[in-house]
């Protein structure tokens with residue numbers, strides 16, 4: 001508690017993003033409270049940012065006096081404010097600002113979008129974009145620099161795959177970065193080369209992307225802040241009340257704080273900084289920020305990226321890829337560098353979250369967590385229960401799955417990955433390994449806490465797609481791959497919990513958020529349909545009618 005007060009003052013939060021003081025009474029709602037003792041209600045009231053009443057329309061009348069604001073929900077469904085426990089807020093904004101290659105369903109489609117951008121761009125200027133996924137194309141093969149050279153001979157081009165773990169570049173970009181057939185792979189990355197000629201194909205995986213990316217002019221402060229604010233707006237309009245930003249560089253932390261100080265942000269942001277790196281050093285040195293800007297900004301987490309992604313075969317597997325036996329992926333950080341950081345984090349009560357997709361990355365990160373916890377026992381920690389997280393926890397071997405519950409490690413998972421990856425994961429992994437892939441139900445049954453997120457802009461980042469994916473475990477068109485373990489789908493109550501109480505727990509916020517109860521922050525997501533009852537496909541046509549953060553209506557669909 002002392003910590004909280006200290007940081008409230010340190011963050012200077014009292015100057016801006018004021019509490020919403022007005023008494024607001026929401027009536028005629030179909031309210032799912034998430035509170036087991038009273039799971040359903042018709043009405044609620046809020047004041048000074050918090051819930052002061054939950055109950056029936058009749059009992060709500062005593063709050064409807066004086067200048068109280070009354071909102072008639074007209075029977076709409078209300079759930080506790082949804083939290084995206086894993087997304088990349090700047091990337092979401094940038095997707096709107098740059099060339100957005102989402103939905104390019106063929107190679108021709110993809111090239112046409114790039115070509116259109118080339119015609120509008122000055123000769124010699126960089127063209128950057130994101131969002132392509134080749135697994136939907138026929139044949140499902142990576143694009144090549146030759147494809148891009150034909151349409152962009154005079155502009156360097158850098159186009160990030162949707163997952164952010166690979167990029168395709170053209171010859172002009174390779175030339176600027178001085179990459180040729182003799183360039184060696186950097187640690188934790190791969191320059192794909194033609195099997196016959198040995199020349200680079202233009203595909204750069206993980207850390208190899210940086211060889212080219214470092215030559216691209218950096219966005220200005222203003223552009224970067226614009227990206228953040230665009231991202232914030234999109235999230236609020238979709239019904240997210242909080243996002244947990246899965247990693248940021250030091251400069252972006254300043255931009256986030258700056259936007260909050262200017263009173264421009266209503267969304268709650270739980271921010272992680274990349275480790276190792278200057279952001280991590282600063283967090284370990286300066287300590288955490290808790291509940292800054294009227295409970296809207298918390299920073300207490302280090303984010304480590306430990307392997308690549310499955311789509312680009314960078315995820316670190318215990319056995320080789322089924323469709324590329326020459327590789328089993330790679331780790332992107334050295335264990336020896338992480339160990340001292342982890343121990344220091346434990347001593348200081350700093351949370352650690354680690355991206356681990358492959359079963360090898362998951363096993364090793366659990367080993368590292370376990371080792372750190374042994375060498376810094378509870379009495380030597382600032383916070384006894386560290387609530388460390390594994391982000392994605394995508395492919396787990398049977399022996400590692402129970403370790404999450406045992407070690408108190410949270411599985412932070414994104415249901416949409418399962419319904420995007422079902423088109424290629426079976427060929428990458430083979431049938432046997434699918435048993436421990438996207439294993440939400442097994443993790444829940446083992447007693448682990450599962451927090452739900454979207455990983456936007458890797459995925460679309462829409463709460464209804466995530467909720468649908470968790471309960472249906474089928475593509476948005478209703479398709480499920482052979483051997484895709486339908487039993488890993490979750491019940492609607494479990495899915496809702498993943499995006500409310502689960503995410504809140506993963507952020508030490510379950511006393512403040514995650515359910516609609518008196519005393520908690522008044523965060524609500526109001527939906528056009530009853531997602532707890534409608535047929536599964538209808539979940540996808542459900543929209544956010546209203547987003548309420550701290551009792552204030554911050555979005556309303558007109």
Ligand SMILES: [Zn+2]
Pocket residue numbers: 086087088246455458
């Ligand atoms: Zn991510």
